Amino acid sequence: MKIRNLLGAYAVKRDIVFSTRVCENIEKGKYPGAYIFLPKKGIETKRPVTGLDFASLYPSLIMTYNLSPEKFILNSKDADITRKNGNTLHEISFPFNKRDIHAWCVRHDNQLEKKGLYPIVLKDLFNKRVELKTRLASLGKKKEQLGKVISSAKERGKRIPESLNLEYSSIYFDHDYLDSKQRALKVYMNTFYGKQKTQNLQSFFANWLEELLQQENSALILSQNS
Incomplete structure (x- = not known):
């Protein structure tokens, strides 16, 4: 709700109006992805592990590729028309519910009016x-x-x-x-x-991962002793 209110305040300044009605019949499914855990210091001393952290990675991607609902194009015909009008498009494709989803978003090309x-x-x-x-x-x-x-x-x-x-x-x-x-x-x-x-899922997956590693280590020890 707070994000919606914040977006609404900015939208008014740009003469944009959007509905606050909750959408119904939303298709549910799983997206490909991963959860990144913070490394545990001292867990591996023989082979030190380093981490590469990107500052504000996902917000930076949203800003870079102009990912915003009003900038999305959901069919190839409209994408071709938009491209012919001199706009640069970024193509998006990912698997969802056993099919490939295709969409495009209009790049801002560092122009404020296109953001x-x-x-x-x-x-x-x-x-x-x-x-x-x-x-x-x-x-x-x-x-x-x-x-x-x-x-x-x-x-x-x-x-x-x-x-x-x-x-x-x-x-x-x-x-x-x-x-x-x-x-x-x-x-x-x-x-x-x-x-x-x-964040609520972190402890669940951390415990699951720890149990999995313990099982693999036990199996490795058994195979070495046999």
């Missing part, structure tokens, strides 16, 4: 988060420096000036406040592609 509603909202949220994280980095350094000064004074048994305590408390509060805001923006961005809904 869809989703990419515009995400770009705005992304820029706001970058700005907050820049301010966080600066406050973080100040907080760390003051923390070291206060800790050093305590270790030497010296009296800590009230002004220093007040300054540290103020910086700590501002840092915590900005961090909460940037985390809220991250949740907004992630909710665009449903990440928050998949």
Whole structure:
């Protein structure tokens, strides 16, 4: 609901109106994909594992390929007409319910007037988060420096000036406040592609994967001993 309200606020500015009625008879099925788990440190010492993390991967893909409902084309005839009108299209194809789904989306070619509603909202949220994280980095350094000064004074048994305590408390509060805001923006961005809904499945799959690995290791030990 919050995402819908946010999109609605941006849509009005672009003279776009959309229905809030819940669609019925939606075809259900499974999509190909994977869930990425964070690595457990120390689980493998002989062959260290490194992770490659893309910053805001899925929101970045939505912004790059202009993935927005009003920019989608669902049949080849309309795609040909749109292409002949000078638009660049990105073709999408994936298996769903034992058949291949084909669609196209209009690329924005870095032109603001061609950008869809989703990419515009995400770009705005992304820029706001970058700005907050820049301010966080600066406050973080100040907080760390003051923390070291206060800790050093305590270790030497010296009296800590009230002004220093007040300054540290103020910086700590501002840092915590900005961090909460940037985390809220991250949740907004992630909710665009449903990440928050998949978090509930993490513990289930983690336990299942651990049991599977234990079974494979047991089978390997038995085969070596036989």
